[in-house]
Amino acid sequence: MTRRIVRTGIQLGALTCIIFLLVFVLDNRFRVLPDAIHNALPTHTPGLVITDITLATCSSLNILGSCKLDAQKWHRVEKDLYLKKGWLNHAYIHIERKRESELVETDRVILDVKVGRLDPATSEKGQGAERWESRSGGIWLKRTSKRHASDSVKAITAVDVLFGADAVEARPGWEILDQPILLSNPGDNQEARLTVRRGPPLPIERPAPRVRKDGRFKIMQVADLHLSTGLGVCRDAEPTDHNGGKCDADIRTLEFLGSVLDSEKPDLVVLSGDQVNGETAPDAQSAVFKFAEMFIKRSIPFATIFGNHDDEGSLGRQALMQLTQNLPFSLSLPGPSSVEGVGNYYVEVLARGTSTHSALTLYLLDTHGYSPDERQFRGYDWLKKSQVDWFRTTAQNLKHSPAHVGYKHIHMEMAFIHIPLPEYRQEGDIIKGSGTFAEPPTAPGFNTGFKQALVDEGVLAVSCGHDHVNDYCALSKSSESKPELWMCYAGGAGFGGYGGYKERIEGGYHRRVRVFEFDMDEARIRTWKRLEYGDREKKVDEMVIVEGGKVVAA
Numbered sequence: 001m002t003r004r005i006v007r008t009g010i011q012l013g014a015l016t017c018i019i020f021l022l023v024f025v026l027d028n029r030f031r032v033l034p035d036a037i038h039n040a041l042p043t044h045t046p047g048l049v050i051t052d053i054t055l056a057t058c059s060s061l062n063i064l065g066s067c068k069l070d071a072q073k074w075h076r077v078e079k080d081l082y083l084k085k086g087w088l089n090h091a092y093i094h095i096e097r098k099r100e101s102e103l104v105e106t107d108r109v110i111l112d113v114k115v116g117r118l119d120p121a122t123s124e125k126g127q128g129a130e131r132w133e134s135r136s137g138g139i140w141l142k143r144t145s146k147r148h149a150s151d152s153v154k155a156i157t158a159v160d161v162l163f164g165a166d167a168v169e170a171r172p173g174w175e176i177l178d179q180p181i182l183l184s185n186p187g188d189n190q191e192a193r194l195t196v197r198r199g200p201p202l203p204i205e206r207p208a209p210r211v212r213k214d215g216r217f218k219i220m221q222v223a224d225l226h227l228s229t230g231l232g233v234c235r236d237a238e239p240t241d242h243n244g245g246k247c248d249a250d251i252r253t254l255e256f257l258g259s260v261l262d263s264e265k266p267d268l269v270v271l272s273g274d275q276v277n278g279e280t281a282p283d284a285q286s287a288v289f290k291f292a293e294m295f296i297k298r299s300i301p302f303a304t305i306f307g308n309h310d311d312e313g314s315l316g317r318q319a320l321m322q323l324t325q326n327l328p329f330s331l332s333l334p335g336p337s338s339v340e341g342v343g344n345y346y347v348e349v350l351a352r353g354t355s356t357h358s359a360l361t362l363y364l365l366d367t368h369g370y371s372p373d374e375r376q377f378r379g380y381d382w383l384k385k386s387q388v389d390w391f392r393t394t395a396q397n398l399k400h401s402p403a404h405v406g407y408k409h410i411h412m413e414m415a416f417i418h419i420p421l422p423e424y425r426q427e428g429d430i431i432k433g434s435g436t437f438a439e440p441p442t443a444p445g446f447n448t449g450f451k452q453a454l455v456d457e458g459v460l461a462v463s464c465g466h467d468h469v470n471d472y473c474a475l476s477k478s479s480e481s482k483p484e485l486w487m488c489y490a491g492g493a494g495f496g497g498y499g500g501y502k503e504r505i506e507g508g509y510h511r512r513v514r515v516f517e518f519d520m521d522e523a524r525i526r527t528w529k530r531l532e533y534g535d536r537e538k539k540v541d542e543m544v545i546v547e548g549g550k551v552v553a554a
Contacts, residue, residue, distance in 0.1 A: 047099065047100070047157065047200065048097045048098065048099055048100075048157060048158075049097065049098060049099075049100055049103070049109050049110075049155050049156070049157055050095050050096070050097050050109075050110045050155075050156040050157060050158070050159055050196075051096045051097065051098055051103075051107050051108060051109060051110065051143070052095070052096035052108075052110070052141070052143075053093065053094070053095050053096075053110065053113065053135060053139060053141060053159060053194075054069070054074070054093075054094050054096075054135050054136065054139075055081075055091060055092075055093060055094070055135060055136040055137040055139060055181070056068070056069050056076075056091065056092050056094055057089065057090065057091040057136070057184075058089075058090050058091075059088050059089060059090070060087075060088045060089075060090070061088055067080075067090050067091065067092045068092075069094050073096055074094040074095065074096055075094065075095050075096070075097055076092050076093070076094050077092060077093040077094070077095065077159065077160060077161055078092075079092070079093075079161045079163075079192075079283065080092060081093070081137075081161065081181060081183055081189075081192040082183070082186075082189050083163065083189055083190060083229070083282040083283060084282065085189055085282070086185070086189065089183075089184065089185055091137070091183060093159065093161055093181075093194070095159045105145065106145070107145065108143035108144060108145045109143060109144055109145075109155050109156075110141050110142065110143050110155070110156040111142050111143065111144055111154045111155060111156070112141075112142040112154070112156075113139065113140070113141055113142075113156060113159075113177065113194060113196055114132070114139075114140045114142075114177065114179075115137070115138050115139055115140070115177050115178075115179040115180065115181055115182070115193075115194060116138055116140065116179050117138055117182065119132055119134070119140065120132050120140055120142075130142060137181040137182050137183065138179070138181065138182035139181065139194070153198060153199040154198055154199075155198060155199065156196050156197070156198060157197055157198065157199060157200065158174075158196065158197040158201075159194065159195070159196050159197075160174075160194075160195045160196075161181075161192055161193065161194060161195070162176060162192075162193050162195050162283070162285065162286045162289065163190040163191065163192055163193065163229050163230065163282075163283045163286045164190045164191060164193075164228075164229055164230035164231065164283075164286055165180075165190075165191050165230065165231065166230065166231055166250060166251065166290065167191075167193050167195075167286050167289070167290075168289055168290055168293045169195055169289060169293070170288075170289040170292040170293040170296055170327050170328075171197070171289075171327065172202040172203075172204070172205075172328055173197050173198065173199065173200075173201065173202040174195055174196065174197045175195065175196055175197075175198070176193055176194075176195040177193055177194045177195065177196070179193075180192055180193050181193065181194060190229055190230040190282075190283075190286075191230075204326065204327070204328050205328045205329060206301075206328065206329065206330065206331065207299075207301060207329070208348070208350055209267060209268050209301050209331070209347065209348075209349045209350065210267075210349065210350040210351070210352065211349060211350065211351055211352040211359050211360070211518075211520050212267065212352065213352055213353075215352060215519060215520045215521040216517060216518060216519050216520065217267050217268070217349055217359075217360060217517075217518045217520065218264065218265070218266045218267050218268075218515060218516070218517045218518070219266060219267070219268050219269070219270055219362075219414075219515070219516045219517075219518070220260070220261070220264055220266035220268075220269045220270070220513055220514075220515050221269075221270045221272055221416065221463055221465075221490040221513060221514045221515070221516065222257065222269055222270070222271050222272070222291075222490070222493050222513050223271075223272045223273065223274070223418075223464070223465025223466070223468075223489075223490035223491065223492060223493055223513075223514075224272075224273070224274045224307065224465045224466070224468055224490075224492040224493060224494055224497045225253060225257075225271070225274065225275045225276075225291055225493055225494035225496070225497075226249070226253075226274055226275075226276075226277035226309065226492075226494035226495075226496030226497035227249075227250050227253065227254075227275060227276055227277060227281070227287040227288075227290055227291060227494065227496060228249065228250055228277050228280035228281050228287060228496055229280065229281045229282050229283045229284070229286045229287055229313075230250075230280075230286075231248040231249065231250055231251055232248060232249030232250040232251075232253075232277070232280060232495070232496045233249055233280070233496070234247035234248070234249045234252065234495045234496070235249070235495065235496065235497060235498050235499060235500075236498055236499035236500035236508065236509065237252070237495055237499070238499065238507065238508035238509060238510055238533060239507075239508070239533070242533070247495065249494065249495040249496040250287075250290060250494075250495075250496065252495050252532075253493065253494045253495050253496065253511070254290060254291070254294060256493070256511060256532040257291070257294055257493065257513075258294055259536060260513055260530045260536070261294065261295075261298055261300065262298075263530070263536070263537065264515055264530065266300060266515070267300075267301075267349075268300070268301050268302065268303065268331075268347070268349070268362075269295055269300055269301070269302040269303075270302070270303050270304075270305075270362070270364070270416050271291065271302060271303070271304040271305070272305055272307075272416050272417070272418055272463065272464060272465040272490060273305050273306050273307025273308075273310065273367070273417075273418030273419075273465050273466065274306075274307030274308065274309045274310060274418065274465065274466070274494075274497065275287070275288065275291055275304060275307075275310060276288060276309065276310045276313055276320070277309055277313075277494075277496045277497065278309045278310060278311060278312025278313035279309070279312055279313070280313075280496065281312075281313035281314065282313060282314055283313075283314055284310075284313040284314045284315040284320060285314070285315065285323060287313070288320065288323055288324060292324070292327050292330070295329055296327065296328045296329050299329065300329060301329045301330075301331050302329060302330060302331065302332075303330070303331040303332055303347055303362070303364060304321075304324055304330070304332045304343070305343045305364045305365065305366055305367075305416060305417070305418055306320065306321075306342065306343055306366055306418065307367075307369075307418040307419070307465065307466060308368070308369035308370060308380065308381075308418070308419070308466075311369070317341075317342035317343070317366075318334065318342055320342075321333075321334045321342050321343060322334075331347050332345075333345040335366075335390075336390065338386070339384075339386045339387055339390045340366075340368075340384040340386045340387055341365070341366030341367075341368055341384070341387060342366055343364060343365070343366040344364070344365050344366055344387055344390060344391075345364055346361055346362060346363050346364065346394060346398070347361070347362040347364070348360075348361055348362075348403065349361070349362065349518075351407060351409075351520070352520075355407075356403065356406075357403050357404070357406040357407040358398070358403045358404050358407060358411065359407055359409065359411060359412070359520050360411070360412050360413070360414070360518060360520070361395075361398060361404075361411070361412075361413045361414075362413075362414055362415070362416065363391060363394075363395070363413065363414070363415040363416070363459065364415070364416050364417075365383060365387055365391065365415065365416075365417050365450075366387070366418075367380075367381065367382075367383060367417045367418045367419035367444075367464075367466075368380075368381035368382075368383075368384075368419075369381055371444065371445070371446075373446075376445075377444065377445035377446045378445060379442055379443075379444060379445055380419050380442060380443070380444045380466075381419070381444060382444035382445075382446045382447070382448055383417075383448050383450045384448065385448060387450075388448055388449060388450050388453050391450070391453055391454075391457070392453055392456070392457060395413070395457035395458075395459075396457070409520060409521070409523070410520075410523035410548070410549035411549075412460055412518065412520075412523060412525070412546070412549060413457070413458055413459045413460060414459060414460060414461050414462070414463075414516070414525075415454055415459050415461070415462040415463075416462070416463055416464070417462060417463075417464045418464060418465050418466050419442070419443065419444065419464065419466045420441045420442070420443045420464045420466060420467065420487070420489070421443055421447075421450060421451050421462070421464075421487065422443045422444060422445075422447045422451075423443075423451045423474075423476060423487060424441040424443050424464070424474060424487055424489075425440075425441050425443055426474065426476075429474035429475055429476055429477070429487070430472050430473075430474045431472070431473055431474065431475055431543075431553075431554055433541060433543075433554075434472045434473040434474075434488075434541055434543060434554065435470070435471035435472035435473060435488075435489065435491070435529070435541050436469065436470060436471050436472060436491075436504075436505060436509075437470055437472045438469040438470060438501045438504040438505050438509070439467050439468075439469050439470055439501060439504075441467055441470065442466065442467055451476065451485065451487075454485055455476070455478075455484045455485050459485065460485070460486065460525065460545075460546045460549075460551055461485065461486040461487070461488065461516075461525065461545060461546065461551075462485065462486070462487055462488070463487075463488040463489070463490055463514065463516070464487075464488075464489060464490070465489070465490050465491075465492070467489060468491065468492030468497055468498055468499060468509070469491070469492065469498075469499060469500070469501045469504075469505065469509045470489040470491070471489045471490065471491030471512060471514070471529060471541075472488070472489055473486055473487065473488040473489070473527070473543075473545065473554070474486070474487045474488075475487075475551075475553060475554070483550075483551040483552055483553050484551055485551060486545045486546075486551060488514065488527065489514075490512075490513065490514040490529075491511075491512040491513070491514065491529060492509075492511060492512075493511050493512065493513050493532075494511065495511060499511070510531045510532050510533040510534065511531070511532040511533075512529045512530060512531045512532065512540070513529065513530055514527060514528070514529050515527060515528055515529070515530065515539075522547070522548070523546070523547070523548050523549035524544060524546060524547050524548070525544070525545050525546035526542065526543070526544050526545070527542070527543060527545055528540055528541060528542035528543070529541055
């Protein structure tokens with residue numbers, strides 16, 4: 001009797017599985033289940049899916065023509081594929097997108113996108129049984145109307161455009177296509193490349209920086225990358241005959257950056273402004289992704305502030321910050337809206353282990369761009385009173401916070417800015433052997449007292465960029481001649497910005513980065529530089545600037 005019951009149970013279970021599988025197959029092809037059941041099915045990629053992609057072109061000669069399709073159906077990616085440099089031609093990618101709940105039987109979900117002159121079904125292996133639909137610009141779409149296709153992780157849910165032969169993706173879940181969009185009369189314009197996301201947006205990884213088990217924490221300051229849309233043009237590259245005289249600015253800059261990242265293995269990278277060379281970045285997003293991808297693929301947290309050139313391209317400061325802060329491993333923040341500038345914030349470095357206490361605080365401030373009053377104060381802008389007040393208030397509040405009070409060792413503070421403070425001009429403070437003083441510091445003409453605020457709040461060092469061929473450190477002293485603050489330059493890292501100064505620098509200027517290593521056990525800060533050319537492994541101008549939590553003379 002027991003055997004009969006078990007056998008019957010097995011038969012019923014098998015029959016149930018067969019019926020379930022049959023219904024699933026039929027519903028997938030013919031939608032046989034009622035809507036009430038469909039609406040209860042889980043959605044794996046909530047939100048929008050892409051059902052079509054097309055290319056719209058227009059000419060300035062045709063006043064009746066338009067690069068805008070029906071807005072009720074199409075969403076335009078707001079990037080002219082000619083980067084607005086075509087004398088007559090313009091082109092824009094348009095996508096049709098729908099919410100999954102709005103899909104009907106006639107809708108076809110895109111599962112794959114390729115670009116090329118030939119049908120992928122005939123030109124690529126493994127595609128023979130697939131049907132691809134052709135669109136303008138050499139775009140090929142693989143679409144399906146199968147039920148639940150939008151639930152697939154293969155479904156295309158977002159589309160964007162990046163530019164340049166060296167374009168890369170920095171967003172998780174996105175994939176840039178190998179071939180550029182095929183445009184008529186492309187001229188010298190940068191290659192336009194489709195990039196797509198499959199499935200839902202992936203979570204953004206943003207780990208809190210923490211002191212290592214050995215009690216140390218290493219920061220690499222990267223100043224003035226001056227990246228472009230596309231390969232970029234080298235300026236004052238040394239030596240001039242390197243690589244046979246061929247020099248693509250961004251390729252050489254990023255190769256250097258990758259090399260020194262792999263060698264130094266920093267715990268945090270601070271990009272202190274002019275990451276983007278606005279004048280040569282008609283698509284600033286493509287430039288941002290190039291430097292961000294370097295840190296993301298190495299799982300290195302990074303924090304950014306802006307210089308005077310970042311927002312001279314296609315994106316303003318707010319848009320650049322929004323783009324950057326939403327990338328993996330980015331610690332960048334816009335800061336309080338009540339404080340002037342974009343990018344006034346601080347980063348807390350936690351003590352080793354699982355501690356929630358802060359061991360090190362880094363202040364980052366926006367030094368803006370050009371002087372708002374050229375008649376009275378020529379040159380560059382200055383830190384505003386609201387920023388100095390914010391810094392003082394924030395520093396005081398942090399000192400009395402549980403995260404700081406609970407730290408039982410010596411807590412340290414440092415600051416990063418782009419444009420140097422007026423006090424950088426005091427040549428008597430420059431320490432011999434600390435680096436090169438090759439150009440007059442282009443500090444603002446108006447002094448709002450930020451240097452004194454740093455001293456008052458116990459900040460040990462501040463470091464800037466902006467003047468590419470200066471990489472010295474200056475030691476400010478109190479009225480009693482006691483060391484009170486180190487003021488350093490990083491030196492320019494990018495070949496898209498100026499170098500030169502051969503009349504003052506033997507052999508010309510070589511690009512570089514600056515490293516700060518914090519030994520939290522000894523409350524010591526050591527700094528050095530790494531050069532792009534010559535002995536790349538050498539620690540240049542290495543010196544101790546803080547000992548026992550106190551500013552010391554090198």
